[in-house]
Amino acid sequence: MQVTGATATEATATSLPKPSPSAGSTTSSLRPQPVGHRSWELDLWSTSSYASGHHSSRANPGEMDLWQPGSVLLDAGFVPKEELSTQSLEPVSQGDPNCKVDLSFLMDGSSSIGKRRFRIQKQFLADVAQALDIGPGGPLMGIVQYGDNPAAQFNLRTHMNSRDLKTAIEKITQRGGLSNAGRAISYVTKNFFSKANGNRGAAPNVAVVIVDGWPTDKVEEASRFARESGINIFFITVEGATENEKQYVTEPNFSNKAVCRMNGFYSLNVQSWFSLHKTVQPLLKRICDTDRLACSKTCWNSADIGFVIDGSSSVGTSNFRTVLQFVANISKEFEISETDTRIGAVQYTYEQRLEFGFEDHSSKADILNAIKRVGYWSGGTSTGAAINYALEQLFKKSKPNKRKLMILITDGRSYDDVRIPAMVAHHKGVITYAIGVAWAAQDELEVIATHPANHHSFFVDEFDNLHKFVPKVIQNICTEFNSQPRN
Numbered sequence: 001m002q003v004t005g006a007t008a009t010e011a012t013a014t015s016l017p018k019p020s021p022s023a024g025s026t027t028s029s030l031r032p033q034p035v036g037h038r039s040w041e042l043d044l045w046s047t048s049s050y051a052s053g054h055h056s057s058r059a060n061p062g063e064m065d066l067w068q069p070g071s072v073l074l075d076a077g078f079v080p081k082e083e084l085s086t087q088s089l090e091p092v093s094q095g096d097p098n099c100k101v102d103l104s105f106l107m108d109g110s111s112s113i114g115k116r117r118f119r120i121q122k123q124f125l126a127d128v129a130q131a132l133d134i135g136p137g138g139p140l141m142g143i144v145q146y147g148d149n150p151a152a153q154f155n156l157r158t159h160m161n162s163r164d165l166k167t168a169i170e171k172i173t174q175r176g177g178l179s180n181a182g183r184a185i186s187y188v189t190k191n192f193f194s195k196a197n198g199n200r201g202a203a204p205n206v207a208v209v210i211v212d213g214w215p216t217d218k219v220e221e222a223s224r225f226a227r228e229s230g231i232n233i234f235f236i237t238v239e240g241a242t243e244n245e246k247q248y249v250t251e252p253n254f255s256n257k258a259v260c261r262m263n264g265f266y267s268l269n270v271q272s273w274f275s276l277h278k279t280v281q282p283l284l285k286r287i288c289d290t291d292r293l294a295c296s297k298t299c300w301n302s303a304d305i306g307f308v309i310d311g312s313s314s315v316g317t318s319n320f321r322t323v324l325q326f327v328a329n330i331s332k333e334f335e336i337s338e339t340d341t342r343i344g345a346v347q348y349t350y351e352q353r354l355e356f357g358f359e360d361h362s363s364k365a366d367i368l369n370a371i372k373r374v375g376y377w378s379g380g381t382s383t384g385a386a387i388n389y390a391l392e393q394l395f396k397k398s399k400p401n402k403r404k405l406m407i408l409i410t411d412g413r414s415y416d417d418v419r420i421p422a423m424v425a426h427h428k429g430v431i432t433y434a435i436g437v438a439w440a441a442q443d444e445l446e447v448i449a450t451h452p453a454n455h456h457s458f459f460v461d462e463f464d465n466l467h468k469f470v471p472k473v474i475q476n477i478c479t480e481f482n483s484q485p486r487n
Contacts, residue, residue, distance in 0.1 A: 093133055093134070093135045093138075093161060093162075094135045094136055094137035094138065095133050095134055095135020095136060095137045095138020095139060095140075096132070096133035096135070096138035096139060096288075097137050097138055098138075098288065099132065099133070099138055099139045099284075099287070099288035099290075100137070100138055100139065100202075100203045100290070101139050101140075101203055101204050101205075101206050101287060101288065101290065101293075102139075102140055102156055102193060102198070102199055102200055102203045102204070102205050102206065103132075103139055103140065103141045103142070103156075103206045103207075103208070103287065104141075104142050104143070104144060104156075104188055104192050104193070104205075104206070104207045104208070105125055105128070105141065105142075105143045105144070105207075105208050105210065106144050106145075106146055106150070106181065106184045106185070106188060106207060106208065106209045106210065107121055107122075107125065107143060107144070107145050107146070107153075107172075107210050108121065108146065108179055108181070108210050108211050108212045109145040109146060109147045109174045109175035109176065109177075110146075110147050110175075110176065110177055110178055110179040110212065110216075111147070111176045111177060111178075112179065112212060112213070113174075113179075113212040115174065117212065117238075117273045118174045120273050120274075120276060121210060121273075121276070122169055122170065122172055123277070124210075124276045124277060124279070124280065125143065125169050126166045126169045126170065127277060127280045128141075128280055128283070128284065129141065129162050129165040129166045129169060130162060130166060131280055131281070131284055132162060132284065133162065134159070134160065134161050134162045134165055135160060135161060136160060139287075139288075140156040140157065140160070140198060140200070140203075141156070141159075141165060142154055142155045142156045142158065142192065142197070142198070143169070143172070144184060144187065144188055144192060145172065145174075145175050146175070146179070146180060146181060146183065146184035146187075147175040147176050147177030147178060147179070147180070148175075148176075148177030148178050148180060149177070149180070149183065150180075150183060150184035150187040150188070151175065152191070152192065152197075153168070153172050154168055155192070155197040155198050156192075156197060156198030156199065156200075157197070157198035158198075178216040178217070179211060179212065179213070179214070179215050179216045179217075180215065180216055180217045181209055181211050181215035181217065181219055182215060182217040182218050182219040182220075182221070182222040182223075183217055183222070184209070185207065185209065185219060185222040185223055185226050185233070185258070186222040186225070186226075188207050188226065188231070189222070189225055189226040189229050189231060192207075193205045193229075193231065201335065202337065202339070202340075204230075204232060204290050204293045205229075205230055205231045205232065206231070206232045206234065206287055206293065207226065207231050207232070207233050207234070208233075208234045208235075208236060208283070208287070209233065209234065209235050209236065209258070210236045210238065211235065211236070211237055211238070212238055212239065212273075213237075213238070213239055213240060213241060213245070214237075214240065214241050214248075214249045214250065214254060215250060215251070215254055216250055217250060218250060218251045218254075219251060219254050219257060219258045220251060220254070220257035220258065223257065223258035223259070227295050228298065228299075228478075228482045229298065230295065230297070230298035230300070230301065231295060232266070232293045232294075232295040233258055233259050233266065233295070234259065234266050234267070234268070234283065234286070234287070235255045235258050235259055235266065235267050235268070236268045236270060236276075236279060236283070237255055237267070237268070237269050237270065238270045238272070238273055238276060239270070239271065239272055239273065240269060255267050255269075265286060265292065266286075268282065268283060298481070299477055299478035299480075299481035299482065300333070300334050300335045300340075300341065300478075301334070301335040301340035301341055302340070302341065302401075302402060302403055302481075303334070303341050303342075303402055303403040303404070303405050303477075304341070304342050304344070304358050304394075304395070304398040304399065304402040304403070304404055304405070305330075305331070305334070305341060305342070305343050305344070305405045305406075305407065306343075306344045306345070306346065306358075306390050306394040306395060306404075306405070306406050306407070307327050307343070307344070307345040307346070307407050307408075307409070308345075308346050308348065308386050308387065308390050308406060308407070308408040308409070309323060309324075309327065309345060309346065309347045309348070309355075309374075309409055310323075310347075310348065310349075310381060310383070310386075310408075310409055310410040310411055310412070311347040311348060311349050311376055311377035311378065311379065312349050312378070312379055312380055312381040312411070312412065313349075313378045313379060313380070314381075314411055314412050314438075314439065315376075315378075315411050317376050319411070319437075319463040320376040321376075322463045322464065322466060323409055323437075323463065323466065324371055324372070324374055325466075325467070326409070326466040326467060326469075326470065327345065327371050327407075327409075328368050328371045328372070329467060329470045330407065330470055330473060330474065331343050331364070331367055331368065331371065332364060332368060333470075333474050334364075336361075336362070336363060336364045336367055337362055337363065338362045342358040342359070342362075342399075342402070343356075343358070343361070343367045344356060344357045344358045344360075344394045345370075345371070345374065346386060346389060346390045346393065346394060347374060347377055348381075348382065348383070348385070348386035348389065349377050349378065349379025349380050349381065349382070350379050350380040350381075350382050350385075350415075351379065351382075352385060352386050352389035352390075352393075353377065354389075354393045354394070355370070355374050356370045357393070357394060357397060358394065358397055358398065359397065380415055381410065381412050381413070381414055381415055382414060382415055382416045383408070383410055383414035383416070383418050383444070383448070384414055384416040384417045384418040384419075384420070384421040384422075385416055385421075386408075387406075387408070387418065387421035387422060387424075387425055387432075387448070388421045388424070390406060391421075391424065391425055391428060391430065395428065395430055403431065403481065404428075404429055404430040404431065405430070405431050405432075405433065405477065406425060406430050406431070406432045406433065407432075407433045407435065407473070408432065408433065408434050408435065408448060409435045409437070410434075410435075410436055410437070410440050411436070411437045411438045411439055411440055411463075412438075412439045412440060412441075413439070413440070413441040413444060414441075414444060418444055418447055418448055419447050422447050422448045426450060426451075431450045431456070431480070432448055432449055432450045432456060433449065433450075433456050433457070433458075433473060433476075433477075434446075434448040434449040434456065434457045434458075435457075435458045435459075435460065435466075435469070435473070436457070436458070436459045436460070437459075437460045437461075437462070437463055437466065438460075438461065438462060438463070440459065442457075442459060445457040445458075445459065455476050455480070456476070458472070458473065
């Protein structure tokens with residue numbers, strides 16, 4: 001997501017016409033602006049332009065008093081030192097358990113935003129911190145500021161209560177540069193929501209991108225990767241491009257391309273910076289409605305996976321242990337809990353045995369131990385009956401909102417028919433992966449596998465090579481999940 005040299009050069013030479021400063025206003029030196037991006041600075045902003053959403057000059061010089069240091073708008077919400085000393089004696093909240101989210105705000109620190117609007121943005125974030133009951137049992141909040149390049153102001157666990165968070169927001173200084181929101185989203189996806197930075201795993205990940213006007217780079221690809229990583233992206237666009245400015249927008253419809261769903265839930269358009277404070281409550285109502293945060297579902301945390309394992313005599317004890325290791329290697333890639341991915345297993349010969357169901361183990365460690373404890377059975381090979389058994393004993397107890405994945409591993413041709421059981425599985429919405437080893441019949445694998453068979457069936461010449469197919473199976477599972485329509 002590099003800004004080309006041509007664009008950067010253009011940016012330093014071109015900007016839209018600026019409104020003339022009115023009597024009584026003072027101007028600061030104007031820095032070069034990105035092409036077509038607004039370049040109005042400090043005191044060119046008037047109360048009339050905030051109220052109407054237009055970039056007009058101040059009608060009445062007397063209105064300047066509203067913007068002096070110490071005014072309510074600029075300084076409200078920050079706790080004086082005297083109050084801090086008394087508040088520090090109060091017990092620290094554990095946070096609101098009804099709003100347990102890991103929250104990142106991407107604030108626009110570009111030069112075009114100007115110092116005054118940047119300060120209003122900080123006030124908005126302080127109001128958010130005030131409204132949220134921050135704590136280890138509730139919401140946690142960090143801030144990334146972006147310009148040319150993004151940088152974390154503080155991570156999720158840096159400030160564990162609303163008071164400290166507000167104080168930290170007051171101290172943030174503007175970075176300047178372009179409005180590279182796409183680069184900032186990529187940074188958040190790769191770096192911010194890591195365990196080392198305080199990500200709790202069980203809490204939904206939410207990133208709120210605030211942008212003045214429009215980004216100066218593209219956001220679609222970065223946002224898609226973020227969504228596939230389970231991040232719920234909200235976009236707050238303040239004072240979007242006017243008709244004569246739209247020719248300068250790098251990526252038309254950028255907000256719709258960035259958010260998870262184009263249903264109005266994830267996008268907020270604010271007409272003027274003066275009205276940004278009105279967005280606090282509507283935004284928090286959405287962020288805290290964790291049942292509607294659909295982008296928290298990823299291929300890692302939203303499936304019930306049932307392994308159907310061939311325990312016939314031709315496999316042998318040593319190879320059976322290799323198969324169990326393959327099952328463990330796939331399982332450990334997923335986020336396992338009662339609310340995330342759940343794992344179950346069936347072993348079959350002529351008969352079938354439920355080794356453990358979806359509700360039996362709710363942690364990765366327990367699942368891996370349960371896999372280790374599976375004992376080799378030995379017998380014939382009735383794969384069709386095993387599929388029917390798995391549908392009845394495993395997938396009947398699958399949760400409605402979970403993807404149902406069956407991963408069947410066999411080393412030979414079945415003694416019974418697999419075609420009808422496979423059709424039943426497909427009809428019930430169970431996505432079936434068929435993995436054949438050694439003497440497995442390729443035609444049977446293709447019948448068992450969900451369409452297209454070449455994405456859902458694999459053949460391995462010997463058991464010792466099973467491990468090589470773990471990444472491919474995982475990749476296909478996730479590719480299929482990410483290709484499903486999100487809107």
